Amino acid sequence: MSKSKPAGSHSPRIIQSVFVLLLLSLFACLSTFLVTMGAQIYRNTVESAEDNSNSRIMTAVVRSAIWAEDGGEVQIERFDELGITALSIVNEYDGEKYYKRLYCAIDPDPLDGEPRSFLWESYNSEEAEFKVEGGESLCELKGFEPSIEGKTLKVELESPNGTKSTIRIALRAGGAEE
Amino acid sequence: MKEGSRANALLVELLLVIFFFMISAAILVRVYGDAKLKSRTAHATNYSMIEAQNVAEDLYAAENPEEKLAEYGFTAEGDGWSLQKDGYLLKVTVREEETASGVLRTYDVSGVEITHNESGEKKENILLTLPSTRFIPKEVSP
Numbered sequence: 001m002s003k004s005k006p007a008g009s010h011s012p013r014i015i016q017s018v019f020v021l022l023l024l025s026l027f028a029c030l031s032t033f034l035v036t037m038g039a040q041i042y043r044n045t046v047e048s049a050e051d052n053s054n055s056r057i058m059t060a061v062v063r064s065a066i067w068a069e070d071g072g073e074v075q076i077e078r079f080d081e082l083g084i085t086a087l088s089i090v091n092e093y094d095g096e097k098y099y100k101r102l103y104c105a106i107d108p109d110p111l112d113g114e115p116r117s118f119l120w121e122s123y124n125s126e127e128a129e130f131k132v133e134g135g136e137s138l139c140e141l142k143g144f145e146p147s148i149e150g151k152t153l154k155v156e157l158e159s160p161n162g163t164k165s166t167i168r169i170a171l172r173a174g175g176a177e178e
Numbered sequence: 179m180k181e182g183s184r185a186n187a188l189l190v191e192l193l194l195v196i197f198f199f200m201i202s203a204a205i206l207v208r209v210y211g212d213a214k215l216k217s218r219t220a221h222a223t224n225y226s227m228i229e230a231q232n233v234a235e236d237l238y239a240a241e242n243p244e245e246k247l248a249e250y251g252f253t254a255e256g257d258g259w260s261l262q263k264d265g266y267l268l269k270v271t272v273r274e275e276e277t278a279s280g281v282l283r284t285y286d287v288s289g290v291e292i293t294h295n296e297s298g299e300k301k302e303n304i305l306l307t308l309p310s311t312r313f314i315p316k317e318v319s320p
Contacts, residue, residue, distance in 0.1 A: 013185070016185055016189070017185075019189075020185070020188060020189055020192060023189075023192050023193070023196065024192065026196075027192070027195065027196055027199065030199065030203065031199065034203050034206060034207075037207075037210065038206065038210060041210045041213060041214055042213075044214070044217065045213050045214070045217045048217045048218075048220070048221055049217065049220065051221075052220055052221055052224040055224060055225070055228065056224055056227075056228075059228055059231075063231070150239070151239040152235065152236060152239050165228055166232065167228065167231070167232060168232040168235050168236055169235050170235040170236070170238040170239035171239075
């Protein structure tokens with residue numbers, strides 16, 4: 001004949017099970033929170049690094065391209081039929097004018113073939129007709145808006161992820177005209 | 179009795195796991211904090227560099243550099259000018275060198291990151307300094 005257990009003898013085991021479950025859920029919540037927080041910080045860090053490198057590359061490319069040819073005359077050219085505003089630096093060699101142009105145009109990406117906006121550089125003599133594809137793409141760039149204010153050249157740039165930067169360059173040797 | 183000891187063992191195991199998890203979490207939070215701080219410093223260095231280059235170029239080209247600094251929003255502070263930007267400070271100081279034919283005036287444009295140490299004191303960390311030098315010739319009597 002078996003003895004029947006009193007009604008309250010199950011309650012410590014129930015409390016223990018509930019405690020274990022609570023601990024488990026706390027553990028699950030904390031680990032989810034930690035992973036989410038880590039992922040968020042990792043994403044922010046990567047985005048910030050990308051933003052920094054984009055802005056650094058585009059400003060460095062434009063600055064060095066202008067400084068390399070600063071002895072010439074700086075002009076802003078608008079090619080309305082192509083929808084392009086180009087920054088041109090004109091140098092004269094042996095009585096012939098040569099144009100170095102910096103502009104922003106769309107080109108298929110060499111990796112995936114998707115059309116993307118790039119910063120281009122072209123170098124032509126005065127006689128050669130300006131063609132977008134005649135240049136060389138330097139880096140990915142969404143916006144390029146040059147303007148001249150007195151002795152200073154101002155270029156507004158927009159990176160592929162939408163970060164805007166402005167660079168100002170004092171024109172040293174050559175003159176400037178809009 | 180057997181069931182009870184198994185439940186206790188599970189509880190101890192769980193508590194041990196949570197204990198180690200808490201230690202790893204504390205280390206990770208510290209690492210995340212450091213990563214965020216480094217990312218902020220890199221951002222400040224990058225943008226202060228771009229802005230300092232712009233200011234240095236403008237000071238080189240300007241007829242009246244003080245007026246140009248005021249246009250940027252710089253305020254006179256001690257022996258120089260300063261401008262608070264997003265996450266960094268731009269400072270401009272002037273030094274002059276007399277030469278036989280004129281004065282060599284150099285504007286040092288610095289990007290400064292402001293941090294607070296553990297006791298809450300403000301600490302200035304100079305990220306970069308760009309000099310912009312102008313030569314002002316002496317007036318020659320006819």
